[in-house]
Amino acid sequence: MPLQRLRPLAVPALLLAALEAYARTAGAGSDALAPPSAALAAWGRAFTDRSLFEASAFTLGGAALGLAIGAGLGLAAGMVLGLAPRAARACTPAIELLRPLPSVALIPLAMMIFGFGLWMEACVVAVATFWPLTILAQAAVRQVEPQWLEVAQVLGLSPWARATQIVLPAIVPRLFTALRLGAGIALVVAVTVEIAANPHGLGYAMSLAQQSLDPALMLAWLGWIGVLGYAVNAGLLHAERALRARMGVA
Amino acid sequence: MGAPGVHRPAAWSAWAISPDALALLGTLLALWWLASHGEWVNRAFLPTPEATLASLAAGLGLQGRPGALGGFLLATLQRVLLGGLLAAAAGVGLGALLGSSAAARVWLQPGLEFLRPLPASAVIPLAIAVFGLSPSMVLAVVVFGAMWPVLLATLHGMASVPRQLREVAALLQLGRVATVTRIALPHALPDIFSGVRLAMTVALIVSVVGEMVASQPGLGQALLLAARSFRAADLFAGLVLLGATGSAIHAMLAFAERRLLAWQRP
Numbered sequence: 001m002p003l004q005r006l007r008p009l010a011v012p013a014l015l016l017a018a019l020e021a022y023a024r025t026a027g028a029g030s031d032a033l034a035p036p037s038a039a040l041a042a043w044g045r046a047f048t049d050r051s052l053f054e055a056s057a058f059t060l061g062g063a064a065l066g067l068a069i070g071a072g073l074g075l076a077a078g079m080v081l082g083l084a085p086r087a088a089r090a091c092t093p094a095i096e097l098l099r100p101l102p103s104v105a106l107i108p109l110a111m112m113i114f115g116f117g118l119w120m121e122a123c124v125v126a127v128a129t130f131w132p133l134t135i136l137a138q139a140a141v142r143q144v145e146p147q148w149l150e151v152a153q154v155l156g157l158s159p160w161a162r163a164t165q166i167v168l169p170a171i172v173p174r175l176f177t178a179l180r181l182g183a184g185i186a187l188v189v190a191v192t193v194e195i196a197a198n199p200h201g202l203g204y205a206m207s208l209a210q211q212s213l214d215p216a217l218m219l220a221w222l223g224w225i226g227v228l229g230y231a232v233n234a235g236l237l238h239a240e241r242a243l244r245a246r247m248g249v250a
Numbered sequence: 251m252g253a254p255g256v257h258r259p260a261a262w263s264a265w266a267i268s269p270d271a272l273a274l275l276g277t278l279l280a281l282w283w284l285a286s287h288g289e290w291v292n293r294a295f296l297p298t299p300e301a302t303l304a305s306l307a308a309g310l311g312l313q314g315r316p317g318a319l320g321g322f323l324l325a326t327l328q329r330v331l332l333g334g335l336l337a338a339a340a341g342v343g344l345g346a347l348l349g350s351s352a353a354a355r356v357w358l359q360p361g362l363e364f365l366r367p368l369p370a371s372a373v374i375p376l377a378i379a380v381f382g383l384s385p386s387m388v389l390a391v392v393v394f395g396a397m398w399p400v401l402l403a404t405l406h407g408m409a410s411v412p413r414q415l416r417e418v419a420a421l422l423q424l425g426r427v428a429t430v431t432r433i434a435l436p437h438a439l440p441d442i443f444s445g446v447r448l449a450m451t452v453a454l455i456v457s458v459v460g461e462m463v464a465s466q467p468g469l470g471q472a473l474l475l476a477a478r479s480f481r482a483a484d485l486f487a488g489l490v491l492l493g494a495t496g497s498a499i500h501a502m503l504a505f506a507e508r509r510l511l512a513w514q515r516p
Binding site: 031086 | 267268270271273274275278294295356357358359360361364365367368369370371372373374375376378379380451454455458459462463469470473474476477478480482485488489492493496497500
């Protein structure tokens with residue numbers, strides 16, 4: 001039944017058609033809204049003058065760099081906290097004290113230290129992804145089968161060998177889920193930094209389009225940010241399933 | 251694992267401060283003191299703890315003269331609470347609609363699935379174009395961003411109503427609305443609460459960003475102004491206050507959850 005399959009698209013298509021009709025008649029010349037067809041044309045122009053690729057590369061690069069730093073440190077901290085209960089008890093109050101601070105509040109501080117650019121964005125993304133990755137890695141380590149840790153003890157493995165040869169392989173599937181969540185956070189924070197302060201990337205391109213009263217281009221960037229976020233998540237979800245299938249985890 | 255992004259509140263027993271924890275907090279504070287006084291880090295970026303405390307006291311008007319920080323704090327709190335409440339209402343309403351009607355799920359859910367991952371901050375330029383640089387612009391973005399966790403949690407909670415309860419509803423010949431309001435939503439309350447807690451976190455984040463971008467009075471604006479004029483002590487005072495606000499909102503919600511959901515526990 002091909003018509004049944006199209007049902008999910010009906011409401012969005014109707015809304016887009018309504019926006020198209022409104023923006024071409026009553027709302028013509030509006031500074032806020034533009035017809036979707038004009039937004040698509042604006043996207044095409046950004047594609048041909050390569051600004052689409054430059055902005056996307058900056059945002060994705062900033063998000064990836066920040067995620068690499070935040071996830072790397074978070075993984076290390078989470079493994080230490082998961083393997084050493086005494087360290088976890090000692091650190092919990094300090095963590096609960098620092099974690100409620102919204103990472104975006106650090107944008108002004110990062111701006112002061114790094115100025116504008118890639119590092120300031122990566123720094124805020126790193127802080128934003130560090131806490132969730134720490135907590136998810138800690139939870140993953142705690143769910144490792146106790147027998148495996150006993151095997152490590154019987155084999156007389158050093159703490160380093162125990163962490164890298166027993167624990168790390170055991171938590172890979174859960175870590176990948178954590179990394180996918182982290183990637184979502186990283187992209188959101190990267191765009192937020194660009195909208196709030198950093199004059200680069202997708203967020204800034206979108207703000208600039210709004211400030212220069214070009215609603216078609218603004219909607220084109222907004223749609224593109226949505227598509228990129230959707231694609232990154234779908235790609236990682238696919239990779240996660242493939243990884244789980246290969247490792248034989250449901 | 252519960253619904254995505256939903257977690258149990260940190261038990262206060264986790265806060266039972268051990269000597270180790272106290273020692274660690276003391277060490278961190280001492281490191282801050284040493285780093286700022288020894289100028290390991292440029293003083294322009296890292297103020298001393300005393301200067302931060304003095305700036306906080308002055309900002310809150312504790313030193314006789316009225317300070318600006320108190321007013322900013324109230325403005326941000328008002329925005330977060332109002333936005334969070336509206337988001338909770340929108341999330342529960344939409345969630346109840348989608349959770350109780352298969353038709354609504356078929357027609358609406360795919361569209362919502364595309365909107366959901368959109369960063370709330372990415373909607374800010376569109377909101378500015380529609381609402382202008384106004385408080386309602388920030389509020390609209392806060393509601394848009396904070397609505398999703400409540401919506402997902404409501405859906406999750408309503409999907410897990412036990413079969414027996416559904417049979418009871420059928421037996422009592424409850425209408426669709428009564429089934430939702432008397433059976434499904436009360437059953438989903440613990441999930442909804444977890445969603446609201448997450449929503450409040452999002453509301454605080456989006457409020458701060460909105461205040462920075464739209465220059466609306468609040469802690470976000472205070473932070474940005476302090477950084478622009480290199481007043482590091484004021485910046486850190488704002489950060490401390492913001493962190494404390496986040497913790498306080500969390501603690502209040504955890505308390506309310508325990509009180510209001512006492513009937514759910516066996």
